[in-house]
Amino acid sequence: SYELTQPPSVSVSPGQTASITCSGDKLGDKYVCWYQQKPGQSPVVVIYQDNKRPSGIPERFSGSNSGNTATLTISGTQAMDEADYYCQAWDSGTGVFGTGTKVTVL
């Protein structure tokens, strides 16, 4: 079955840039989206179709996808961005989530 791998954790200082990778075989051939989940809350989509931001999502969130790796970048990270982040893609009509990355803003 298809797998998406993320680093377990990323630490970033306030105002700095956080980059979260998502790796999968030929991932660049698929659309990737990213979800943010804070404790006790339902996930929220922050990036869809590789690099599009839903309305209401700050411009500091951006995405890219090429080759075997998709990347979520948070520029000028704020304390409110501390959360778990999951990438997600589709493989033959089956949804697949990444392993998840905990972003800590120190």
Next chain:
Amino acid sequence: QVQLVQSGAEVKKPGASVKVSCKVSGHTLSELSMYWVRQAPGKGLEWMGGSDREDDETIYAQKFQGRVTLTEDTSIDTAYMELSSLKSEDTAVYYCTTGFTRLPAAHFDFWGQGTLVTVSS
């Protein structure tokens, strides 16, 4: 704006079944593609299954094949997820989720509040 409201928490014994409901408001269920995702305590998100409205075919994750059944009652805009032969490992929060974009670009714009299912003897 689509809203998804799920049924309340459940406690089940091993071997039993559970059925979680997801009521849609703000839109018509028959025009949405509904999916189900679960999250075990302290763990990541896990896609269980769902159907793209255009395909009208329900696809289940291989892990849940034969144990999960997804159904809909479009007359009351409610989707259901039934999981049978419950094990302690099925203890998790179960989410219904949907969006307007179709495969292969589908993403989940709207989520239910989650339903905690606890499996314990």
